[in-house]
Amino acid sequence: MVKRLLVLILLIQLNAEAQSSALTVGDSLYANGNYSKAIKAYEKHSSQNQVYGKIAKAYLAIGNNGKALENYKKGVEANPEDALIKFEYAKLLLRSKQYKNASDLFEELIYIDYKNPNYHYQKGVVLEKLKDSTFLNRYLTAYQLDQTHQNAIFKIAKYYLIRRKHLASHKYIDKGLESYPENVELISLKAQNYYHQDYQNEAKLWFKKLLELGEESEFIHEKLSILFAKNSYYKEAIFHRKKVLNYNPYDATSMFVIGTYYERLNDFKTAEEFIRKSLKLQDVSLNKEYAQLGRILNRQEKYKEAIKAFQKAVKEDPTDTFTRFSIIFTKEQFYADKEAIIKLYEDFIAKYKDDKISRFAEMHLKELKEKNFLKKD
Incomplete structure (x- = not known):
């Protein structure tokens, strides 16, 4: 009897060690990326x-979201009180x-722990996706529970920026930057707020701050270009x-705009090149662009080409x-037959x-006739 008891205890111990070993091995393999x-x-x-959550994470790591969802669901059903897996x-x-x-x-999680700001934040994200106006x-609420919650602050500030409530947007951005001064998402919102308020110097300052932090994008450079042009730089x-x-490289609008900037600098040759x-x-109506090209060619006294444009x-x-x-005005400069x-x-x-x-043509015609009459005399 004693022998049997000892064998049973030994088997239980060996089984426990085997299970512990399986868990330890699994954790080690996961930690080393062998999912x-x-x-x-x-x-x-x-x-x-006990391991549905671990299996789900491993499936998630190899990109099998379907299997991950399947195992998370099993884990939640087996452990309904486990808030982390939920x-x-x-x-x-x-x-x-x-x-x-x-x-x-997320609603269940909020009920379990109302004071967890992340639950409220994630619920807000879902409601926004569902186009629920209460998002x-x-x-x-996430912000009230944690006034350093950068994601919640960004969402709130963006909400007010879209609705052009700039003061409210600035308020939340400034609060977020107190705890994380280099948050590029909030800095970008700050720059955009100033841009839409037409505070040009402030907008330039914040867009340039993004560049200093290594954030470069087409959007940033486009807005800086517009701001500098407004001040004739x-x-x-x-x-x-x-x-x-x-x-x-095939942005026709930018090429056209660059051409107009070169025109302002009286560099008509380069302006012509970009126009x-x-x-x-472009494959749309080019009336404006050809007219602009004509004016630039006129400034270079390329009258024949200007007429064609x-x-x-x-x-x-x-x-x-x-x-x-x-066209007539340009022909006047080009042809001798007045x-x-x-x-x-x-x-x-x-x-x-x-x-x-x-009316302008009549006034100009009158002057032209007078000049032509004097030449005949």
Whole structure:
């Protein structure tokens, strides 16, 4: 009898050690990134209820979200009081776009521990995905429970920025930056707030701060280019717009804008180059672009090319009377036959007598006739 008891105790001990060993081996394999082998080790554990969460994490690590969800679900059913596994399961449901199930689980977690800010934050994320208008309340509750909660602060500040409630947005951003001064997401919101408020110097300062922190993007450089151009710092504006082209070399709008900046710097040759590049890339109405090119060519006294550009602009938009007038004005500079030019102006005035530009054309025609009369004398 004693022998049997000793054998039974020995078997129980050996089994316990084997199970402990399976768990230890599984944990070691997981820690070293050998996730598939870790799963096999965990599956040898006699009490699967204890390892569903570990198996789910390992499946998640190898990208098998379906198996991870399956094991998290088993873990939650086997351990309904385990808030940690429930939280991990709810987050994976959220990532898997199973928003309703995720919402229900986060609601349960909030009931278990109302003072946990992360539960409220995650519930807010789900509600936002579900387009439930109460999502902001969850973010605000998370913030009230933890005023250093960067994710909740970002969501609240962004909410107010979108609705152009800049003071409220700034308030939360400043609070977040107190505990994390280098939070680039909040710094970006700060810059955008100032940009939309048209506080140009402040916006530049905060966008440049993003660059100093190593955050470069097409958006940042585009906004800096616009801000510098508003203050007539065209060299800086060109620098940042060219950075935009690094992200999108076929951005016709940026090429056109760069051309206009070079025009402001009286570098008409380079302006022409960028405007032409822009035109080649566009397949929409190019009236504005061809008209701009015509004006730039005029400034370089390339009158014949300017006339062609203006004619293309009119072809793109036949209602553009100002460009029609520009064609005649350019011909006036290019052709010696002033009588023919006078006839062009007279025909233009007769055809577009109700257009505002015809008044200017009449005044100019009068001056031209007087000059032509004096030359004859």
